Amino acid sequence: MRSRGRRRILYRVKRIVIIGGGTGGTMVANRLRRENDVEELQITVVDRDDAHLYQPGLLFVPFGLERPEGIVRSRREQLHNGIDFRLGEVDRVELEENAVHLADGTDLAYDALIVASGSTLLSEETDGLRGPGWGESVFSFYSLDDATALRWALVDFDGGRLVVNLVDMPIKCPVAPLEFCFLADWFLRERGVRDKVEITLATPLDAAFTKPVAGEHLGGMLEERGIGLETEFATGRVDGAEHRLVSWDEREIPFDLAVVVPLHGGAPFVARSPGLGDDLGFVDVDVHTLQAKAAPNVFAIGDAASLPTSKAGSATHFEAETLCANVERVLGGEEPEGSYDGHVNCFIESGFHKALLIDFNYEVEPLPGRYPEAHLGPLPLLRESRLNHLGKLAFEPLYWHVLLPGREVPGIDATMSMAGKQAPKQGGEP
Ligand SMILES: Cc1cc2nc3c(=O)[nH]c(=O)nc-3n(C[C@H](O)[C@H](O)[C@H](O)COP(=O)(O)OP(=O)(O)OC[C@H]3O[C@@H](n4cnc5c(N)ncnc54)[C@H](O)[C@@H]3O)c2cc1C
Incomplete structure (x- = not known):
């Protein structure tokens, strides 16, 4: 800035x-x-x-x-x-x-x-979410207590159906449920039990992510890892006793361990x-x-x-x-200026010490390329790399020591730049 x-x-x-x-x-x-x-x-x-x-x-x-x-x-x-x-x-x-x-x-x-x-x-807005099975087979990770409780459930999970579900949009960090799936795949492989676990992401969206180019790319990554994707699943209730998620249109997804991101x-x-x-x-x-x-x-x-x-x-x-x-x-008695363009960027942790980076705004969806500047930017966009993973880790000290104190981040502008991005051709393909 x-x-x-x-x-x-x-x-x-x-x-x-x-x-x-x-x-x-x-x-x-x-x-x-x-x-x-x-x-x-x-x-x-x-x-x-x-x-x-x-x-x-x-x-x-x-x-x-x-x-x-x-x-x-x-x-x-x-x-x-x-x-x-x-x-x-x-x-x-x-x-x-x-x-x-x-x-x-x-x-x-x-x-x-x-x-x-x-x-x-708003966990209480979803029928049964905090009912029978909560803390036994139904968990979340969006609060400190919930993330801590899930730690022990994951350590003990040796096989069965793991379902990650976001109840509805909007949620904080919309890529976090995807990251959770990628990390679960890595974690279970490291533990040697991945072949005994079926992982599914159940989302109300019609793709893995809200924006088409990134949605297709991230959907492909789920497929490569053998993670199922259940789209347009609008969770109506969590039936912890019968171990199933039920959508408003009465579709059912059975689970042994459910990780649910509640309504916001x-x-x-x-x-x-x-x-x-x-x-x-x-x-x-x-x-x-x-x-x-x-x-x-x-x-x-x-x-x-x-x-x-x-x-x-x-x-x-x-x-x-x-x-x-x-x-x-x-x-000071002046009119405000409309300079915020919807700019956001996120590292997406993908397991095995790698991550992706996406950068977009109101008008431009996440595109491949390099960040932060044209050709020279060291971080690949919409592609896995070890450097992006290091970027994700570096975000934590940056948060405490640069962002919160209100300091500038050298080379990073508040306004999104097209420099380094591959603009999509007609028809949507970059
Ligand atoms: C699992 C997870 C992963 C995430 N990963 C990323 C990521 O990788 N990158 C990224 O950019 N973002 C990420 N986010 C999102 C990011 O943390 C939030 O978007 C960001 O913290 C929002 O900041 P905020 O100031 O709007 O709200 P918050 O930081 O939540 O602050 C709101 C504050 O308001 C206070 N408050 C609310 N109501 C009252 C009241 N009535 N009286 C007094 N105080 C009140 C609360 O106590 C709280 O301290 C993640 C979030 C989650 C949950």
Whole structure:
């Protein structure tokens, strides 16, 4: 991301309240703090707990490749000096009052509000998911407790049908269930029991991934590894007693071990805040400026925002540049600029110490090529390589020491570039 330098926006101290001290909230708080003086801007981050979880690490916990305690740090300690961190549960936002109401009765008044409250796992929305069989044959890996519990189930799994299922979109990191399948294939081969296990990915999508070129490529990789793909499977209920997933149209998939990614929604306070969110509880924003449709001094970032791009830490990072600039503009009496293009990139761990990388935005789907720059970029796009795997591993220290502190990543722009990408020919083939 390119630095815009300090802009003097204010004549009296202005108050920014940020709901959520996760990926997005921490990045923008630190970035705004670096760019504005304490006498000009008061920044408050509110979160319900002080445990910042590096969520991409959840993928590795079930396979013993990360320790659960190794991916959690204090939220407060990720925030720069001069940022006020409040522990508290947000009950609702009153847009007309410019105030955030906490569950303990405290009110936080703001001049600008940034909603960075992520997404909420709605396991209870799927019949039977947390019913009979939960923790015995039915598991998940999207929270620290769930990923840790699954570790022991996988270690003990010696044969049978392993079904990985995403209940519905949107989910955080839409490639994570695919990565789980690839790692399960690797893990079970390493344990010498792969030939006794049938692995199936059951997805509501019509392909392995949302975008056609990547979907076909990733579908081919599943096939090569002998992993079944059950498409357009809209999970209606999990029948743990009978060991089967049942779709709304009454298709059944039997399992011995099910790994289910639950339905996602926005934070529940969004629904309690008149005018703020859409039906799923995500904040309705302009997709380029990230300004809330409900009020000009309200913005949303990351998973909390209703955007037609992946819910991912990388997208959150690219959004931060636009969002910070626009918050400063609006506080300074200017109009926001629409510079966010939906840019996101993800490493896709594929097992055997390899990974793929995809890079795309609202307009351009993931394409083959090289990243980050034309021809010279060392990372192959949409192709497995050891270097991409090292990139995936390097993402963790980069997250704690560069992204969260709001620093620039040299050579990586917030706006997606076509340099190095092979544009698809007519008919879709790259
Ligand atoms: C298994 C898995 C693998 C992933 N892998 C990748 C990857 O490889 N690459 C990638 O880019 N992304 C990945 N992601 C996605 C990435 O972690 C998220 O998209 C990113 O963390 C979103 O950041 P956020 O700030 O929007 O939300 P979060 O970081 O989740 O922060 C939201 C915060 O809001 C707080 N909050 C919510 N409601 C309230 C309330 N009422 N009161 C107070 N506080 C509240 C929460 O406590 C939380 O701290 C992965 C996610 C998962 C689950």
